[in-house]
Amino acid sequence: MLERGRIPLQTAARGERDPLVLGGGISVMLNPEPLAPFFDLFLLGEAEEMVPEFLERYRALRAAGTPRGATLAEIQRGIEGAYVPECYRVGYGAGQRIGSFQPVDPSFPTRIRVRHVGEINAFRTHQVVTTPNTEFADLFLVEVSRGCYRGCRFCPAGFAYRPARFRTPEALSASLEEGLRRKGRVGLLGTAVSDHPRLAELCRKTLEAGGGFSLGSLRIDRVTGELAGLLADAGVEMVSLAPEAGSQRLRDVIRKGVTEAQIFRAVENLIEHGIVNLRLYFMVGLPTEEEEDVDAIVNLARRIGHHAVKTTRGTRRFRRLTLSVNQFIPKPATPFQWLPLADAGLVRRRIQKIKRAFGKERSVNVIHDLPKWNYVQALLSLGDRRVGEILLAVHANGGNWPQALKQVNVNADFYVYREKDPAEFLPWDFIDHGVSREFLLEECRKAMETAKGWKLGR
Secondary structure (H helix, E strand, C coil): CCCCCCCCCCHHHCCCCCCCCEECCHHHHHCCHHHHHHCCEEECECHHHHHHHHHHHHHHHHHCCCCHHHHHHHHHHHCCCEECHHHEEEEECHHHCEEEEEECCCCCCCCEECECCCCHHHCCCECCCCCCCCCCCCCEEEECEECCCCCCCCCCHHHHCCCCEECCHHHHHHHHHHHHHHCCEEEEECCCHHHCCCHHHHHHHHHHCCCEEEECCECHHHCCHHHHHHHHHCCCCEEEEEEECCCHHHHHHCCCCCCHHHHHHHHHHHHHCCCCEEEEEEEECCCCCCHHHHHHHHHHHHHHHHHHHHHHCCCCCCCEEEEEEEECCCCCCCCCCCCCCCCHHHHHHHHHHHHHHCCCCCCEEEEECCHHHHHHHHHHHHCCCCHHHHHHHHHHCCCCHHHHHHHCCCCCHHHHCCCCCCCCECCCCCEECCCCHHHHHHHHHHHHHHCCCCCCCC
16 A cells, blocks of 8 residues: 555654555554564554544644654654654563663653543544445444453454443444444444343334344353344344363363353344354463363354254254464463464364264254464564564565565564563553553463462463
């Protein structure tokens, strides 16, 4: 995109006549460093208040004739959540680790605090552009909640977006009315949408207005008979649930907080109301995972499938169980940020084991990501500024990652396959995500204690 726009790829090569290249969103909020060489400025956190503040400050500075560099410096000083990479210098010490991360001027903050919106009801957050060329072309998307209070140890939404916030039906009414007018169906979005205390009321009002709705993945312990009935009335044909792990032991390690009994109760509630297509999300390569945990995925999914068929016998026929099996990828701002990515070969074998187990069952479909792209995702998740050299090489080689990795003097495995020392400075440690490093480390250690015989540093 930059190249086609004739914008220098790296921020160091840009001048007064070049536009600012800005970044935002969850990925750079967690760790912007792999992209730091290419962005002039990141806005870390929630945009509703921060973007207008930035635009006002930027326009005033440029109108006053302030040069590009001085403008960025003033934004770094004056806007909470702003991060200008060129305002900070990174030093590397022994063993390729980060030795220092310092502002180039004492007036710049030593840590960047992520911005959060306090009163979420003050802002309408919904789809603006509707087009048939999208994944959810038949829906008008409306955000009903933000953040999550559950604290699953693998998920940044439960830590970086604290506290969980829920919009009231009153605050959502205008967005829902617009969505029903434009599309007839609304997609209710949120990292913990099924935890919304008035979700049933929202769904019921949408149906009473003559519209339909769709929800994302639901918390298993929130799938009540009432919610299942509302989903069926809305014409929902498939519901996604996320056990994440097949064994209770591993669900306890990741702090998923659901039991097998709750899983089967949710399935029963859905089937009893005529929802006969289910999708189950599982992960492989989780911390402390053993072969028995992979077998437990097969066992649990098979019993769910058999139970579904038995429950629907003589009524509406159960159609399909889809298993979405993906690799666990360590994320910043989570208790598992110190842990390595599981070996690609091991993950590939475990996914194939699950696929073979259901190879002859026509009602079960197993889908998964390619492990090679999980490596890239982990590199971007866990890397520092030196990863930018790899990205430049990938671009120069037309997207050929293996060739690019051979050409650069940066060891990608150092970021991806290495367990980090609890005492070392991680690439994103200059960001205040709103949860302390000490708390995350304690949660990681608790997870290891849950798995007997494991510890951080094994």
